[in-house]
Amino acid sequence: MSSQPNPSKLLSRDALLAWRDGLRTAGKRLVVTNGVFDILHCGHVQYLEQARALGDELLVCLNGDEGVHKLKGPTRPINDQVARAAVLSGLACVSAVYIFDGVKATAALADAQPDVYVKGGDYTLDTLDREEYAVLQQAGSVCQFIPFVGNYSTTNTLRKIQGNSTNADNLGTAASWPPALNHLCNRRSIRAYQPRPVSRDLLTSLLQAAMAAPSACNCNPWRFLVLTEHEALTRLASCLPRAPFLPSASAAVIVCGDLEKAHAHSLSYLLQDCSAAMENLLLAASALNLGACWLGVHPVEERISAIREMFRLPENLIPVGAASIGWPAEEKPARTKFRDEDVTWNPPLS
Numbered sequence: 001m002s003s004q005p006n007p008s009k010l011l012s013r014d015a016l017l018a019w020r021d022g023l024r025t026a027g028k029r030l031v032v033t034n035g036v037f038d039i040l041h042c043g044h045v046q047y048l049e050q051a052r053a054l055g056d057e058l059l060v061c062l063n064g065d066e067g068v069h070k071l072k073g074p075t076r077p078i079n080d081q082v083a084r085a086a087v088l089s090g091l092a093c094v095s096a097v098y099i100f101d102g103v104k105a106t107a108a109l110a111d112a113q114p115d116v117y118v119k120g121g122d123y124t125l126d127t128l129d130r131e132e133y134a135v136l137q138q139a140g141s142v143c144q145f146i147p148f149v150g151n152y153s154t155t156n157t158l159r160k161i162q163g164n165s166t167n168a169d170n171l172g173t174a175a176s177w178p179p180a181l182n183h184l185c186n187r188r189s190i191r192a193y194q195p196r197p198v199s200r201d202l203l204t205s206l207l208q209a210a211m212a213a214p215s216a217c218n219c220n221p222w223r224f225l226v227l228t229e230h231e232a233l234t235r236l237a238s239c240l241p242r243a244p245f246l247p248s249a250s251a252a253v254i255v256c257g258d259l260e261k262a263h264a265h266s267l268s269y270l271l272q273d274c275s276a277a278m279e280n281l282l283l284a285a286s287a288l289n290l291g292a293c294w295l296g297v298h299p300v301e302e303r304i305s306a307i308r309e310m311f312r313l314p315e316n317l318i319p320v321g322a323a324s325i326g327w328p329a330e331e332k333p334a335r336t337k338f339r340d341e342d343v344t345w346n347p348p349l350s
């Protein structure tokens with residue numbers, strides 16, 4: 001037996017075109033999906049089985065290694081394209097695998113002419129890549145979105161592996177770390193993003209999480225400005241010298257506080273409430289496998305006034321901070337900055 005993987009269902013372009021012709025002649029319905037499928041998990045398998053059930057044959061268009069590198073950052077893929085194709089070939093629900101170059105699947109989809117095109121539930125018709133969508137429309141493909149079940153993802157799997165070892169490293173000897181708290185250590189500032197949009201539904205989930213934060217006397221003085229247009233992101237970046245990466249994000253949320261609504265009209269309470277909301281938003285982004293970074297605004301006067309001017313904000317509305325949001329194109333290990341010396345147990349009473 002050869003030690004090299006030999007993906008039994010991997011097609012060359014010529015073989016793909018011939019196979020496609022054969023299916024058409026036989027009146028068979030072809031389902032197509034595309035993706036990276038790096039570390040295959042049970043969410044992938046359920047997704048692919050459901051995709052296959054929508055037609056007679058399932059073709060997986062697999063991002064080649066260079067494309068994955070560009071999309072997901074220098075540490076990916078973990079498994080090269082031939083190994084990934086071999087694992088997919090082992091699944092009964094997958095009929096064929098085709099590896100495409102570049103970041104977009106446009107050419108592969110044009111060759112495959114799907115009867116049904118399937119993407120994960122984090123996409124909608126509006127957030128499909130426009131070039132890919134144009135090809136699908138031309139082919140008369142029906143687009144279906146299948147939600148990924150559970151919290152499985154290659155990114156989460158990697159985080160679990162990295163997170164467990166990092167937690168052991170820096171939680172010290174006394175601490176035993178409940179896995180339910182892993183999301184807290186997983187949140188890192190992510191400053192590189194994939195060129196694909198984040199749906200309004202996901203952004204709304206982040207806002208719901210933000211507005212679940214505690215607030216002094218429950219005054220909830222926070223107000224949120226949500227930007228999803230590239231021009232607005234670029235304009236905002238010009239107000240924030242420490243956010244040169246912001247134009248590559250899919251969205252930004254500016255967290256503002258209304259001084260008239262804050263407890264005792266106090267700036268300090270306003271800042272505390274808005275910071276709690278911001279942290280909730282960042283934790284929610286991380287839990288949903290999005291990447292986000294806190295961008296400092298308050299108390300830098302030039303940033304505050306530039307944002308105020310940009311959106312013609314009234315005097316009572318104070319921009320506190322912004323968050324850039326997108327699908328991550330970099331990975332960072334989970335960690336805590338726990339240090340024994342930063343903690344005083346039962347400090348002596350005076």
Ligand SMILES: Cc1cc2nc3c(=O)[nH]c(=O)nc-3n(C[C@H](O)[C@H](O)[C@H](O)COP(=O)(O)O)c2cc1C
Nearest residue numbers: 187188189190191242243293294295296297321332
């Ligand atoms: C108030 C505040 C302002 C920040 N401003 C920026 C910023 O303008 N640009 C940036 O890239 N990161 C900014 N950060 C993110 C920090 O640099 C980051 O949290 C820190 O380096 C720790 O890394 P981690 O978030 O990955 O744990 C800010 C964080 C906070 C809390």
